[in-house]
Amino acid sequence: MMRRVYLDYAATTPLRLQAKEAMLAALEHFGNPSSVHQYGQAARGLLDGARRQLADLLAVRAERVVFTSGGTEANNLALRGVMAKAPGQTLLVSALEHDCVRQTAAALAQSGVRVEEIPATAAGVIDLAWLTERLQRGDVALVSLMHANNETGVLQPVAEAAALAHAKGALLHTDAVQTVGHCVVEPDALGADLLTFTAHKFGGPKGAGALILKPEVAMLATQTGGAQERNRRGGTENLASVAGLAAALAAALEHLTRETEAALALAAYLERNLPAGVALVAPNSPKVPHVRQLRTPGRKGEDMVLKLDMAGVATSQGSACSSGRVQASHVLQAMGFDLTAAAEGLRLSWGWNSQPTDLAAALAAL
Ligand SMILES: Cc1ncc(COP(=O)(O)O)c(C=O)c1O
Structure with a gap:
């Protein structure tokens, strides 16, 4: 054969086996983490534990983690959520981004948001000189630059772009889907105000990801409903997936x-x-x-x-x-x-x- x-x-x-085992264990807890009774409390304990574990692995505080259904949703939340709070300002998106950033930027442009594309060089990295010059002209609310490109694997100068953005009062979002679990990634070391990742790229389940954001980032929730995720993402939490996400990242970083x-x-x-x-x-x-x-x-x-x-x-x-x-x-x-x-x-x-x-x-x- x-x-x-x-x-x-x-x-x-x-x-990964560790993710599968964590998910199977979590499936035993059917309670709703928002319920007051014992069933709810057990589920809440599991959710909080996974959130703390994940936050420790990324060297951030647990409140900064917003669980999502994956990278696509986290990127949508970052771009739509920040630009909703920055009327009249510009969104800069690199020409190398995944379609879930590019198409979100295109949809925002359709609805009247000013969007500009950061060009790339023949080496497969963004043109930092262009970014520097564009930021000088002001009016930029958010720069979205992926950590590593999913087609070429080329690492992007995220820390440099973040420093440039911050000097001009703009925020930096990075789609770190291809680096989290594969390299040491700490949002603060990168200077990222918002950072996206997804479990299924490092041995976790599909449909589970997160947006890590700094507490001072003004962002409108795009999925409204309950007060879950500190009012930043409504909907009953996907407990088994969250458990699998945390366990997969722990295993990836251990090895x-x-x-x-x-x-x-x-x-x-x-x-x-x-x-x-x-x-x-x-x-x-x-x-x-x-x-x-x-x-x-x-x-x-x-x-x-x-x-x-x-x-x-x-x-x-x-x-x-x-x-x-x-x-x-x-x-x-x-x-x-x-x-x-x-x-x-x-x-x-x-x-x-x-x-x-x-x-x-x-x-x-x-
Ligand atoms: C760079 C990058 N961003 C975002 C995504 C989307 O993540 P998800 O599949 O969790 O929605 C992918 C997956 O292909 C990706 O490679």
Whole structure:
């Protein structure tokens, strides 16, 4: 039988055992954390414990955690919530963002919010000179810049952008979906006023994420209802998912040194053994250990993904959300690739349960 290899961790990851066990234990508590009785109190205890654990792991106070249904919702809350409190001001969004930031910014622009795009350079990072100049002109309420790009793995200068934004009275939001659980990420060390992450990218369940925000951030709740999450996100909490999120991050950080070394070794192995005609995207830019984008000039990424899948190797063209649609990557286009070249990307990504033989199989198939 053909051995199947999964190299699409940037899309989603297998559930860690620790997360599964925490979720199964949480499922025993059916109480509503908002109820006064013993059932409610038990559920509340579990929720508060997971919140504290998560906050400790990110070096923030527990009140700063707003649980959401994942990265998409946290990004929506950050952009919509902050801009609702900043009428007449501008939102700056990088050209490299995931569609859940780009489309949210586009929807805000439709409703009258001033939105501008921060361009990127050929190295796959944002143009800091452009950002500096734009901030000088004033009127910016929020800068949204991802921590690492999900298609290329390239790390963005978030701390520098945050310092520039703060000097001009603007807030900084970072989508850290591809770094939390893969690197040491502390919102305060990055200077992020708002930080998004999601559990399923580091061995947690799908549909569970969080927005971490500074207490002084003025933000309007977008999901209104009950007073859950300190009035910042209404709705009965998804207790099992929250428990899985905290347990997955605890496990990821406990094994971070070993898993990072293993991921870097896989990256080095891939880069050393690339077949002729296959190029690494943004070869000289600092990247996360677990994501690499390749290009095969003359071959569509889409076709490569299908052929590799037939050979038993699961990869992706870029962002999972845009797979299934024939389209050129907006990330590669922002880096200066033309339409044809921007459709030739192939993303390989690995993680906590990957083996060197997985990369060897992918290279053989390539
Ligand atoms: C950079 C980035 N942001 C946000 C998301 C969306 O997160 P979720 O799937 O939890 O909504 C993804 C997932 O593909 C991502 O890669």
